Amino acid sequence: MTNPKKLREMADNLQKHIDDKLAPRETNTPRRARMAASVRADGVNLQNAQRAMRALADAIDQNRLPIQLAGSWTKTKICEMMRYKMELGGGSYYVQTSEYSDTSPAASALQQLADAKGGGAELVAQGERDRKRSEVLRMKIPGFFPTPTPVADQMVREAGLDPKNPLVRILEPSAGRGDLADAIAKEIGPGGIDCCEVNHTLREMLSETYAVFSEGDFLNMEPMAIYDAVLMNPPFERRQDADHIAHAYRFLSPGGVLVALCSPMLLQGSEKKCQAFREWFEDLGGEILAESVDGFENTQARATMVRIAKPVEEEGKTWEEAKPGDLLISGDRLERKGIRIKREANELADRVSGKVWMDGPKRWAVVIPA
Numbered sequence: 001m002t003n004p005k006k007l008r009e010m011a012d013n014l015q016k017h018i019d020d021k022l023a024p025r026e027t028n029t030p031r032r033a034r035m036a037a038s039v040r041a042d043g044v045n046l047q048n049a050q051r052a053m054r055a056l057a058d059a060i061d062q063n064r065l066p067i068q069l070a071g072s073w074t075k076t077k078i079c080e081m082m083r084y085k086m087e088l089g090g091g092s093y094y095v096q097t098s099e100y101s102d103t104s105p106a107a108s109a110l111q112q113l114a115d116a117k118g119g120g121a122e123l124v125a126q127g128e129r130d131r132k133r134s135e136v137l138r139m140k141i142p143g144f145f146p147t148p149t150p151v152a153d154q155m156v157r158e159a160g161l162d163p164k165n166p167l168v169r170i171l172e173p174s175a176g177r178g179d180l181a182d183a184i185a186k187e188i189g190p191g192g193i194d195c196c197e198v199n200h201t202l203r204e205m206l207s208e209t210y211a212v213f214s215e216g217d218f219l220n221m222e223p224m225a226i227y228d229a230v231l232m233n234p235p236f237e238r239r240q241d242a243d244h245i246a247h248a249y250r251f252l253s254p255g256g257v258l259v260a261l262c263s264p265m266l267l268q269g270s271e272k273k274c275q276a277f278r279e280w281f282e283d284l285g286g287e288i289l290a291e292s293v294d295g296f297e298n299t300q301a302r303a304t305m306v307r308i309a310k311p312v313e314e315e316g317k318t319w320e321e322a323k324p325g326d327l328l329i330s331g332d333r334l335e336r337k338g339i340r341i342k343r344e345a346n347e348l349a350d351r352v353s354g355k356v357w358m359d360g361p362k363r364w365a366v367v368i369p370a
Contacts, residue, residue: 002072004057010075011053018046041086041096048082049075052114059113068109081107082114144199145296146176147233147261151305152183155259158289158307159229161187168192171227173218173248174234178206184231185209196221219243223250229257233303236263242277245306249284252310261303264292284308 021043025036056073059065081102086094100111147155161184162168168188172181175195184193190210197203198216206212215221230251234244241262249258266274267281267288290305 007057049079055113146179233261255312
């Protein structure tokens with residue numbers, strides 16, 4: 001076949017098959033993951049053939065067909081020449097590469113012609129990322145429950161991120177395999193996102209796309225109040241979410257916002273840690289955005305979505321100048337004044353009819369109630 005019109009029709013007819021093969025599939029078992037990868041590889045190869053058909057049609061129309069490509073073309077012949085190699089991966093499965101199987105002169109000429117219109121390497125790379133993502137889910141990593149895409153998208157909306165601000169900085173302190181970071185990147189791009197992850201395998205996955213701290217344990221990181229927003233899905237076991245959220249708050253710059261998932265019991269439980277967190281959360285004016293969210297893979301777990309906004313600090317304000325709702329003194333300033341224990345902080349609060357809240361161990365601030 002050398003008719004440009006017929007070649008384009010043949011390319012168009014492949015679209016339905018390409019869409020079907022590239023559609024998401026279940027990958028929650030090794031067998032399903034292998035089957036999904038195989039079908040996806042077929043879809044990528046069909047998309048390669050489709051590009052080649054359209055490139056051939058354009059070259060014929062423009063009278064610039066390479067001499068190696070003279071003659072008639074069939075769908076089978078084009079598909080064979082545009083097929084990517086498969087190589088044995090780290091286990092008993094094959095992974096698709098971005099190298100072509102056929103290296104004959106005619107095939108190389110066709111591949112070069114097709115790749116000039118955009119290659120299929122991006123799809124191969126995405127397929128490899130998807131394979132790794134499904135693989136780590138089957139590892140049963142303790143505390144690892146990826147944020148469902150609809151939930152992650154809602155958290156991004158609730159954070160009110162400004163995609164037009166090129167300097168916006170976002171922290172994801174329990175980043176897992178990057179589900180929440182991916183949702184943030186859709187809004188602002190990956191450049192302003194910093195991630196932390198304690199698991200080595202997940203940290204390696206994250207580092208392919210995002211800036212990742214070398215310190216894996218977030219609770220060991222020294223707070224830096226430089227972030228416009230913190231979005232997080234921390235571990236829930238043993239009420240770790242309370243520690244992670246309280247620590248993450250200290251990374252917000254004044255005016256920043258924290259949106260987090262936590263265990264519903266953290267805001268309902270009667271144990272001392274739950275009560276202390278609830279008091280801290282309420283004193284900061286925390287909001288419950290959704291009492292119960294679900295959709296987590298391979299579990300029936302539910303979570304509560306919360307938001308805390310950090311007050312905008314007004315520099316140089318004295319006690320006498322304070323107005324209702326003002327954050328009067330930060331923890332650092334109180335420490336510089338020698339106020340390091342709750343009793344002394346409470347004495348200052350009593351003088352101004354204020355309320356004391358904790359910003360980390362032995363770090364206090366005073367707020368004038370509205």
